[in-house]
Amino acid sequence: MYYVSDWIKNTERIFPNQGRAEFLRLDMNENPEGLPQDVVDTIKEAVTPEFLATYPEPDRLRDKYASFIGVHPDQITLTNGSDNALRYILQTFAQPGHDVLTVTPTFEMYMVNCWLLGLNHKTVPYGVDHKVDINAVIEAMTDDTDIVALVNPNNPMGDCYSETDARKLIKAAASHNAIVLVDEAYHYFTKNTLLGLVNEYDNVILTRTFSKCFSLAGVRLGVVISNPTLIHYIDNLRVTFEVNTFALMCGEIVLDTPGLVEQLAQIQIEGRDFIVRQLEQHGYEVYPSETNFISFKPKTQSSTLAKKFEEHRILVKSFSSGPLEGWIRINTGSVKVMRQFFDCLCEIDVPES
Numbered sequence: 001m002y003y004v005s006d007w008i009k010n011t012e013r014i015f016p017n018q019g020r021a022e023f024l025r026l027d028m029n030e031n032p033e034g035l036p037q038d039v040v041d042t043i044k045e046a047v048t049p050e051f052l053a054t055y056p057e058p059d060r061l062r063d064k065y066a067s068f069i070g071v072h073p074d075q076i077t078l079t080n081g082s083d084n085a086l087r088y089i090l091q092t093f094a095q096p097g098h099d100v101l102t103v104t105p106t107f108e109m110y111m112v113n114c115w116l117l118g119l120n121h122k123t124v125p126y127g128v129d130h131k132v133d134i135n136a137v138i139e140a141m142t143d144d145t146d147i148v149a150l151v152n153p154n155n156p157m158g159d160c161y162s163e164t165d166a167r168k169l170i171k172a173a174a175s176h177n178a179i180v181l182v183d184e185a186y187h188y189f190t191k192n193t194l195l196g197l198v199n200e201y202d203n204v205i206l207t208r209t210f211s212k213c214f215s216l217a218g219v220r221l222g223v224v225i226s227n228p229t230l231i232h233y234i235d236n237l238r239v240t241f242e243v244n245t246f247a248l249m250c251g252e253i254v255l256d257t258p259g260l261v262e263q264l265a266q267i268q269i270e271g272r273d274f275i276v277r278q279l280e281q282h283g284y285e286v287y288p289s290e291t292n293f294i295s296f297k298p299k300t301q302s303s304t305l306a307k308k309f310e311e312h313r314i315l316v317k318s319f320s321s322g323p324l325e326g327w328i329r330i331n332t333g334s335v336k337v338m339r340q341f342f343d344c345l346c347e348i349d350v351p352e353s
């Protein structure tokens with residue numbers, strides 16, 4: 001009988017639904033409208049037969065991104081989405097049987113990667129006040145903790161860690177020889193960032209993505225930022241041509257377009273403010289967020305409502321467990337998109353009398 005890793009064999013994956021392009025996509029925190037058409041036209045014009053025939057060369061985008069965020073290029077490696085970055089980081093810095101500590105709820109790929117790699121996923125739940133007790137996270141660390149992962153802002157809760165709490169946690173992690181992974185997939189929708197701590201402590205790794213604010217989820221482009229030693233280890237693990245040529249080119253064009261990132265963030269923030277206002281004015285309880293998604297408690301059952309939305313060609317995420325059980329999460333879009341969503345909500349979220 002051939003060998004299969006027990007961890008891989010026993011993991012049950014649920015992959016995203018197919019055919020989503022025909023729907024208004026508010027379920028996976030993408031930008032539902034994407035980049036401005038003129039930026040897409042610039043991308044199209046850059047594609048030539050020679051361009052497609054040449055192996056990828058990531059250094060130019062790496063250098064550009066380094067200067068974009070103000071770090072040295074040796075502190076960066078690019079990955080096939082930040083999803084792959086998380087896998088590499090867990091694989092490099094956690095030993096099978098040891099602990100990866102996160103809060104719960106958080107991005108589900110931490111749990112999945114722990115299953116796949118034989119790691120113990122240890123979690124600290126949010127309190128009844130929907131807040132993380134940073135001391136509880138620190139107390140949960142032991143000498144078996146190899147990685148503490150903070151999603152900042154967290155998905156799906158939408159809240160951020162203060163620099164003071166993060167420093168406390170990083171120092172405690174260092175005393176257990178643990179790495180702190182800060183996942184900033186939702187940066188650019190908030191001013192909060194823990195990026196500066198990468199240069200202050202030698203056990204911090206930060207990830208970002210081009211999938212959210214930069215609106216390039218389809219091309220798969222993630223970024224790891226740390227000190228050159230930790231980046232070197234991750235680079236050793238990555239496949240030779242980790243990020244494809246097309247993704248690299250799209251990333252460069254986004255960074256090279258003056259004001260684009262600010263414009264993309266602004267559109268989403270305006271949409272977010274609009275939908276929060278509408279929901280609150282209509283009596284909904286809304287979960288505040290510093291991201292491109294918000295959660296609210298519908299007037300009818302959330303899973304049934306999500307199905308009704310689907311019938312109206314709109315995809316939303318409904319929660320069946322955890323602190324947001326019975327709630328709906330939607331990612332934001334422009335005010336126009338949020339209005340379309342809200343009009344549909346008013347039509348279908350009507351309790352039976």
Ligand SMILES: Cc1ncc(COP(=O)(O)O)c(C=O)c1O
Pocket residue numbers: 028029080081082083084107151154155183185186208209210211217221222
């Ligand atoms: C917190 C968080 N981190 C990482 C990712 C992965 O993003 P990507 O692989 O598209 O870079 C996501 C995707 O939704 C996320 O929510």
